[in-house]
Amino acid sequence: MTKSTGGIALYNKLLLTELRRIGVRSHTLCLSENAEAYAADLAKRGLGAEPVEMARYSIDPRGDARVLRRVVSASREHAADVIVCHGSKSGFIGRAAGRLTGRPVVYRQASMPFQRRVQGAKAPLYWALDFAARGFGGHIVTLTEYARQQTLTAKLMSADRISVIRTGVDVARFKPATDRAAARAALGLDPDRPVVGWMGRMEPQKAPLDYVQSLRDVVARHPHVQFVMAGEGRMEREVAQALSAAGLSERVKMLGWQSDPVRALQTFDVYVLSSHWEGLPITLLEAMASGCCCISTDVDGCSDALEDGISGRLVSAGDTGALGQALEGVLQDPDLREQYAEAGRHRAVTLFDKETMVAKWVDLLSSLTAGTATLPVVEQGKTASEGGQ
Incomplete structure (x- = not known):
C-alpha cells in the first residue's frame, strides 16, 4: 500500500x-x-x-x-x-x-x-x-x-x-546525454547555452521559492545561462508571482511537469534541489546518474547521496544565500562543474x-517469509531475469 x-x-x-x-x-x-x-x-x-x-x-x-x-x-x-x-x-x-x-x-x-x-x-x-x-x-x-x-x-x-x-535508480536509463545540445533543442531550449534546472513537486517540502530567491543575484551575472523549473503542484501560482516580483519571469522558463524525467535531466548542466526535508530523493539520484552537477540542501538522505566538495555541493536548508553562492561557484568554473558531474555519476552507479x-x-x-514463500536469489549488482510474470 x-x-x-x-x-x-x-x-x-x-x-x-x-x-x-x-x-x-x-x-x-x-x-x-x-x-x-x-x-x-x-x-x-x-x-x-x-x-x-x-x-x-x-x-x-x-x-x-x-x-x-x-x-x-x-x-x-x-x-x-x-x-x-x-x-x-x-x-x-x-x-x-x-x-x-x-x-x-x-x-x-x-x-x-x-x-x-x-x-x-x-x-x-x-x-x-x-x-x-x-x-x-x-x-x-x-x-x-x-x-x-x-x-x-x-x-x-x-x-x-x-x-x-x-x-x-536505473543507471542504464538515467545517463549523460550523448549530445546535450540536441537534448536541449528537443525540449525547446537553446542548444548552445548551459542549463540550470530545478525539477520536482511545487510543494512546501521542496521549497521552490528558495530556488527563486537564490537566483535573484545569480541570473544577472550569467546572461548566457538558461534557468528552468520543471514541475507542478499547489505552489505553481506562488512561484510564478515570486518570479515576476523578482523580475525573473523572462529569464526562468517554466517547463511544466515532465512525464519523461530522462529527457529533462539530460538537458541540465546543473541540477538544484532546495528541499527542507527528504528521505533519499529519487530525482537527486537520477540527476547524479544523468551526469548533472548537483547542488542540494544538506537534509536527511541528501548528504548520503552527495559528498560536499567531491561529488557536488551541499548547503543548509533555507539558506538561499549559500545556495546562490554554490550555484555561482560552479557557473564560474566549468572544470569544477564537470568534476562534480563525473564524481556524482560514479557515486550513483556504485552506490545507488x-x-x-x-x-x-x-x-x-x-x-x-521463510517457510511460506520462495523468492528468487538475486545477486547484488546483477540484472534481474526478464522471465517473471
Missing part, C-alpha cells in the same frame, strides 16, 4: 516492476490523491493495483478504519505472503493489518515525520502513532544509516527489526543502482 504521488509512488513502481521480472506477484492499494491514475499506470505495467480513498493529511477514524478493512481483505484475497507499506500513515495502517492477519509487514520510511523540523507542531503526534505501531510488530526499512539511527534514538523499533536499503536495491529487498522478503 502506498500514497499515489511523488517519490513514494515512483519508488513503489520501480520496486514492483523489478520484482515482477523475477516472478514476484504484487497487488498495490493506491491511496489518496491521484489514486486512479496511479493504479492505471501500474496496471499498464502488468502490476495488480486498485485505487482506495484515504485522507492523506489528516486522521480520519472512519475513513482510516475503512482502509484498514480493505488492506485486511485484500491481503486475504490475493494470498499475500507479506504486506509492504510506503509512508507513515500507510505504515501505521499496514502494521495494524499485519497484526490482524498474522502476516509479516514491512514499513518503508519515506521521510521521518516524527522529527519536529519535518512536521513542526505535529511531530509529537506522528511520533506517538509510530510508537504505538511498534506494538503491532513488523519491520522497518530506512533509506539511510542516518535515518536508521534517528529511528533507534526515537525508540520506534528495535535494532534487529530495522534494515537500511538505499534507494536505487536499482539492481542492488532489488537484491536487498529480495533478501529481506525471503527472510521474513
